[in-house]
Structure formats: C-alpha cells, structure tokens
Amino acid sequence: MSHSSPSIQLKQQNIKEELKDQFNQFEKPRRQLASTNPPIKRSILLLGPTKSGKTTLANVLKDPFYIPPYAKVGSSENQSPTVTSIECYTSTHITVNIVEIPGAMLNNEQNMTQIDEACTKLGVTQFNRVCVCASFESGILETDIELFERLIKHFGEERIKPYLSFILTRCESKDEESRANITEDSNKDYKFSRVMHWFDRRIHFTGALNPVDWDRANEGAILDQFKSVCKDRRRFLEFIERNPGIEPFNIQSPKERSSLISSFRSNLSINSTLGKCEIIEQAIENYRNKFQSIMLNHDPLPDNTDEQKVLAVLNLEVISEICESYPTIHGDESYNLTIEQTNGTIKAKTIWGVLNGLVTFSQLLFITDRNQVAINASIVIEDEPRFPHRGILLDTDRRFLTVTVIKQHLDVPWTDYVYTPEHVKEIIEYARIRGIRIVPELNTPGYVGALSQVFPGNETIRERLIGGEAILDEKSVDATNSLKRFWPRAAVVAEKLWSLSNINTMEDPLARFYVHGSRIHELLKS
Incomplete structure (x- = not known):
C-alpha cells in the first residue's frame, strides 16, 4: 500500500473502529444462536485460475476486515497448496478447513493429479464443497473454461457435480439488482453457459474491501463495501454449513485410486446360469452393444495393462431357474450385485431381478482421468423396489x-x-x-x-x-x-x-x- 498522511491514517483508524462496531452488531445474534447448537466441521476445496480471487476469499472468510494488496487480484496468490483452519459462527460454531490449490498447478491435464497429491500431503482429503472461483474483473476466459473442463474430466462429472459451487469474486461494489443482472446475463453468455450447467446455474458472490478506497480513507465507499462483504461472507458460510445429505467428496491418492477400480473392456464376458432364455439372451446382447458403444468414445487400455485389475467376467445367476415370459405384478425384482477386481456376479430369484441388476451395473461405469472406462471394486449391493x-x-x-x-x-x-x-x-x-x-x-x-x-x-x-x-x-x-x-x-x-x-x-x-x-x-x- 502507499504511504498515508497522518490525517488519512486517523480517518482509517476511525473507519476501522466503526467497522468493528458494525461487525459486532452483525455477529452478536449469531454467536448467541450458536451457543445453543452443537459445533460442526466443514472442509472446502478452492480451485480456479491464477487471479481468480481464491486467496482473497480465503482471507475474507478468516478475517472480514481483510484488505487485499494494493495491486491486481492474484498477484499475492500462493505458489504452493495451503490449508487454513478458521473459526466462525452461523447458526452454530463452525470450523472450516480451507484447502487452496494455486492456479499454476492446474495449467495442463498432466498436473491434475497434483491436486490429489497436494490434498493427501496436507492431510485433508474429504470435502463438503468444491468451490471454483473466477474474478468479476477478469471475466471468464477461454483458458478458464478449458481449466474447468479439465477439472470435470479429472474428477468425473457425475462424481463431483453434487459438490461443485461457482464463486464470482470482486463483487463488493455490486448491489442486489446488479448481481441479478450478472446472473441473468451470465446464463445467456456463450462462455458462461458452457460451464454453468455444472453449477446448476447458481452464482455465489463474494468480495473484499477495496484497497484504493482504503488508501483514500473513502469512508462512505468502505462502509457500503463492508456491508456487502459481511452479507456475502455470511451467505457463503451458511451455504457451507448446510449438509447436502451426502458423504463428503473424497480425494484419493493415485495409489488408492488405482487399487479401488477395475479397468473395463467391451469384450466383457457375460454368462448366465439359466441356459436358454430369450429375455436373458436379449439383455446380454443389448448390454454388450451398449458397452461397445461406450468404448468407442473412449481410449482403449494399453497393452501392458495388469490383467488382475481388469473386470473380465460378469455372471448372471437366476435362483428360481425359471425363464418367465412376461413380468407380473407379483414378481420378485430383488437382486444382489457383487463386483470384485476381475469378476462380478448378479444373483436374483427371477430374471426380472437380473435385469434390474444389469441396469445398476451399467450405471456404475465411469470415465477415468485417462479417458478410459472403469468400474469401482469391491462393491456389494442388495436392492429391491418398495412397490411392485x-x-x-x-x-x-x-x-x-x-x-x-x-x-x-x-x-x-x-x-x-x-x-x-x-x-x-x-x-x-x-x-x-x-x-x-x-x-x-x-x-x-x-x-x-x-x-x-x-x-x-x-x-x-x-x-x-x-x-x-x-x-x-x-x-x-x-x-x-x-x-x-x-x-x-x-x-x-x-x-x-x-x-x-x-x-x-x-x-x-x-x-x-x-x-x-x-x-x-x-x-x-x-
């Protein structure tokens, strides 16, 4: 920051005292409410390109009075992954672990595994929210969209989407009407529309005190900005506090990742114990065609693949040994699905249960960060419908x-x-x-x-x-x-x-x- 005159410094001191009074009034009811509820812990992962405001967001969550350096956003961004633990209040006392990944680590597809390694080294591998940041001042560039696409590809869209949130930083001077217009315009914008469907077209706004206004001791602007900063901070913390009702997103080390999945080939052998049964035979043919269609759009396994990590056989066992012609209202549709490293089994009392098991099996396939098809192992599923x-x-x-x-x-x-x-x-x-x-x-x-x-x-x-x-x-x-x-x-x-x-x-x-x-x-x- 620039050197200030004594008169400016005195004004800044007065402004700071007024900001503290405002914040104490703002926080008092939350601290009282928090005392009646049990404390909770949350972890968030901050991702985004360089100059996206990740560091500023982390600092504002820790200290709402934080003023970014008197320079462009992102100039102070950490060059190494960091973890910060903060204590704050919403409807309860909440401890938030913030893992920040520098944008330089996300510049190409090969670097994506560094996220896994960094989180493992920092000792935080489970996250309640994965927050992708972009600066309002910088806007979304084509390189940013490519970065988002690499993130989705690395983690898998189906796997990460429930945890994703989009953060637009540097919005401390934007009123509610301006923000509504930003959201509407963003959903219409071609670049935004390519990524916003991953975030359910929802934008979280955040900001910080403007260093230019602070250096000038611009009291009116600073007080207005502080109100926005506090409201945005509270909304974001309440968003983090809410339990989405699912297990935290788990980042696995490369070693863990390779041991928990089986590779998949289109020539998977699907065998039935029932002998000749038209419906089972037709189902096997349909799913073979489906698997081959999936494989056409993704890369094959390399020649040196360990065959002990390739799912080779799927067995279909019908306990009744009856090949029914038509499903009935009283038919048993339950099934058990087991997947080990090299083989899987669908066991059911009737052929209709086997068909349900095949549907579930097909939905367990996912695409790895190497653009190859895989399936989780080991898995045991026991399932049946509530209503016939x-x-x-x-x-x-x-x-x-x-x-x-x-x-x-x-x-x-x-x-x-x-x-x-x-x-x-x-x-x-x-x-x-x-x-x-x-x-x-x-x-x-x-x-x-x-x-x-x-x-x-x-x-x-x-x-x-x-x-x-x-x-x-x-x-x-x-x-x-x-x-x-x-x-x-x-x-x-x-x-x-x-x-x-x-x-x-x-x-x-x-x-x-x-x-x-x-x-x-x-x-x-x-």
Whole structure:
C-alpha cells in the first residue's frame, strides 16, 4: 500500500473502529444462536485460475476486515497448496478447513493429479464443497473454461457435480439488482453457459474491501463495501454449513485410486446360469452393444495393462431357474450385485431381478482421468423396489405418439393416428424383453370417481397400495419434446416408488438426482 498522511491514517483508524462496531452488531445474534447448537466441521476445496480471487476469499472468510494488496487480484496468490483452519459462527460454531490449490498447478491435464497429491500431503482429503472461483474483473476466459473442463474430466462429472459451487469474486461494489443482472446475463453468455450447467446455474458472490478506497480513507465507499462483504461472507458460510445429505467428496491418492477400480473392456464376458432364455439372451446382447458403444468414445487400455485389475467376467445367476415370459405384478425384482477386481456376479430369484441388476451395473461405469472406462471394486449391493407397480402413463389419447417414440420411452409417417393390433403386439414384445409390463388404460366417464367414496382412506386400504405412475399432461407436449419433458420429472417419481418408506426428505436422494440428471441429459442427446 502507499504511504498515508497522518490525517488519512486517523480517518482509517476511525473507519476501522466503526467497522468493528458494525461487525459486532452483525455477529452478536449469531454467536448467541450458536451457543445453543452443537459445533460442526466443514472442509472446502478452492480451485480456479491464477487471479481468480481464491486467496482473497480465503482471507475474507478468516478475517472480514481483510484488505487485499494494493495491486491486481492474484498477484499475492500462493505458489504452493495451503490449508487454513478458521473459526466462525452461523447458526452454530463452525470450523472450516480451507484447502487452496494455486492456479499454476492446474495449467495442463498432466498436473491434475497434483491436486490429489497436494490434498493427501496436507492431510485433508474429504470435502463438503468444491468451490471454483473466477474474478468479476477478469471475466471468464477461454483458458478458464478449458481449466474447468479439465477439472470435470479429472474428477468425473457425475462424481463431483453434487459438490461443485461457482464463486464470482470482486463483487463488493455490486448491489442486489446488479448481481441479478450478472446472473441473468451470465446464463445467456456463450462462455458462461458452457460451464454453468455444472453449477446448476447458481452464482455465489463474494468480495473484499477495496484497497484504493482504503488508501483514500473513502469512508462512505468502505462502509457500503463492508456491508456487502459481511452479507456475502455470511451467505457463503451458511451455504457451507448446510449438509447436502451426502458423504463428503473424497480425494484419493493415485495409489488408492488405482487399487479401488477395475479397468473395463467391451469384450466383457457375460454368462448366465439359466441356459436358454430369450429375455436373458436379449439383455446380454443389448448390454454388450451398449458397452461397445461406450468404448468407442473412449481410449482403449494399453497393452501392458495388469490383467488382475481388469473386470473380465460378469455372471448372471437366476435362483428360481425359471425363464418367465412376461413380468407380473407379483414378481420378485430383488437382486444382489457383487463386483470384485476381475469378476462380478448378479444373483436374483427371477430374471426380472437380473435385469434390474444389469441396469445398476451399467450405471456404475465411469470415465477415468485417462479417458478410459472403469468400474469401482469391491462393491456389494442388495436392492429391491418398495412397490411392485412403478409405471409411467403415456396419454396417447390426448396426444398421439408414434411407436418409435413409445419405444424410446421404453428405452428411456403416421396418418390414421390409430394403433393397429400389430403395433400393440410390437410394443408389448419390445417391453417384454426389457422386463416392462404394458397395461392399456381405457378412458372412462368422470362419474366413475364415485368409486372413491366406497373405499375410504383407512389403514387397510393403504396397505393394498401396489405403487404408482408418473403422468405428464400430453396436451403440452408432442413427439418432439415428450422424452425431454417427461423423464427428468419421472425420475423423481421413480425414486419415491423404489426407495424405502423412511426416505422422506430430499437430502438422501439429492446426489442421485444430480448423477441421474446428467445421465438422462446424455441419453436424450444421443
């Protein structure tokens, strides 16, 4: 900072005292509330390019009176990873461990593993939030977007997305209206739009006292900035405090990472103990094609790959040894899925349970930072649906859908607008192979609603509930947008109908929604 005259120094001292009074008034109710709640601990990982304001953010969280150096943002950025522990108050006393990774370590794809090594050396490998920073003054550059893409590729989009948050720094002089405009404009901006879907299009604003105004002892500007700094700091700490209902994001050392996964090849051997069974055989063929399609877009394993770390065999065991032709409302859909380093097993009482197990198995595949397909090992999953009937209702009476679109729904030029018996048979067969029951619905007059008066909503009636269906009003959709409108919403219904009855909040399934939302997005693009 520049040397100040005695009169400026006196003004600065008076301003500092006023800032302390403001902060004490601001913090007093929080300290009182915190005394009634148990203390908690949180860890955050700060990432972003050089000059993105990471160091300033970490310092402001530690000390709201912090004034950045009288220079461009980022000039004081640490050249080595650091960990800082701060004590503060929200609705409770909160200890926050802040790990800051310098931008210079993120300049190329080969450096991404340094994040894992740095966190391991610092002794902090589990994070409640992963915060990516960008400076409002610098804006988002093409190199920044490339950095974000490298981060996503390194950690895996499905794995890291539930923890990501986007921080826009240097916003201490922006009022609420300006920030709303920034958010709106950012979502429209081409560069921002390429990255904002990873952060659910939400921006956290932060700032610090401006060193220029402080050197000039500009009291009005400093007091206004301090109000914004305190509000932004409080909002961010409350965001960190909130428990997203999922386990912390775990950064593994390179050694741990290699020991916990199995590599994957498209020629995985899938074997069934049932012998000849059309539905199982068709499922095996469908998934082989799916795995080969996935492998086409990613790199093959090198020739020197350790075969003891390659999943080679997936066995399908049907305990009943019965090859049923059609799924029924009373069929057992439970399954056990076990994955070891070189082999996996799906064991179920019926073929329908095996099909459920195959769906789960396919969703466990992920892409490594080397652009290769892998799967976690070891894994043991025991699963079954809560309700026997879990369906979707396609109202083709209100809005005609082609057989092709109906088939697309079952996987995730018409003139008469009539389904012939051949069409119905084709759809039923297409669904049967996938373990899906087709239940035709007949339109009935409105007065059949009187039946509800005959069956009161008592406990006996509730016990007869067999499930439910997701329904989309087809008056507002057609064949061009039916899939995109329907499935993101139907996924919520599916979660409720499959999960246990004691899962009644959003916290538990939230991470699954993030992951499945990305999966649906990719499916609908193809």
